[in-house]
Structure formats: C-alpha cells, structure tokens
Amino acid sequence: MSYTTDQDLLTVIAERSLVQLSADDPQALVPDWAVVAEARAYADGQVDTRLRKRYPLPLAAVPREVKDWALALARYWLYSRRPDGQELPPAVQAAAKEAFTALDAVRDGKMDLAIPGADAGAETPVPESGRVLVKAPQRLFNLDLFSRYPRP
Secondary structure: OOOOOHHHHHHHOOHHHHHHHHOOOOOOOOOOHHHHHHHHHHHHHHHHHHHOOOOOOOOOOOOHHHHHHHHHHHHHHHHHOOOOOOOOOHHHHHHHHHHHHHHHHHHOOOOOOOOOOOOOOOOOOOOOOOOOOOOOOOOOOOOOHHHHOOOO
16 A cells, blocks of 8 residues: 555656656656656655554555655655765755654654554553453352262
C-alpha cells in the first residue's frame, strides 16, 4: 500500500522540477513515472519500517501526518539522485529530517497516530506476580468420594 500518489507529489514539487528530477533525458517534457514510483516506494519502505513495530500494516486509514512524511521522504529521494555537486535545498533536507524524527518518535512510542481501530503497541496485560487467574464454570457434580468409601 502506498501512502502517496503521483498527484500528491505534484502538490509538493512543481511539474517542471519533477521532470528535471526524474527524467534522465534532458529534452524530456514529462516526468519519468517509473523513477517517481521508485521515490514513492523508498518513502513507503521508510515509513513501514518504522511503523511496523507499533501498528499492524497495512494501516486501516492513512493519517495526514503519515502522508506528509512520505511525501517529504519521496521528495528527498528525488532531489538526492541529482546532487551534481550541489547541496540539496535546505527546505528538502529539513522536511526529510523532520519526517525521520517524527517516524522515529512513533516507533519509540513517544508519539501516537490517530488510526481508528488500532491500539498502538497494545499488549495483553500480565499480572505483576505472574499468576494467571482463571474463572471456571461451577462444577456439575460435587461428590465427596472419600466420605462414602472409607480408607482401608
């Protein structure tokens, strides 16, 4: 399951920039959607790696934060494939760093996601003493065999 779509990426990267970042042909007029798919797959993998510890995957619903983090990571991946001796734009670096920090906070239990029906890190509580108490139905018979049959 992907957390983003190609259209989502076009909301954070101008189409001309996306063409320049993804297409290897300098004369290209459209993005190389296979490269864009690789960027989205990278972002999805990074998100899944961090959420897997606390949430069942695929997520029942994708919170806005997860989508934003995945977009930041896909954008970072696209920009990092074209370094050409230049530093990545500071906004791209900052967004990716923020996404990694937030995802790590979710992984470490410092932050929860609002996902309906998912209890983050929910585990069955175990009594501290380690004893397990069981409630059984009432017995169907109650014979005291030893009082009826005396011991030899």
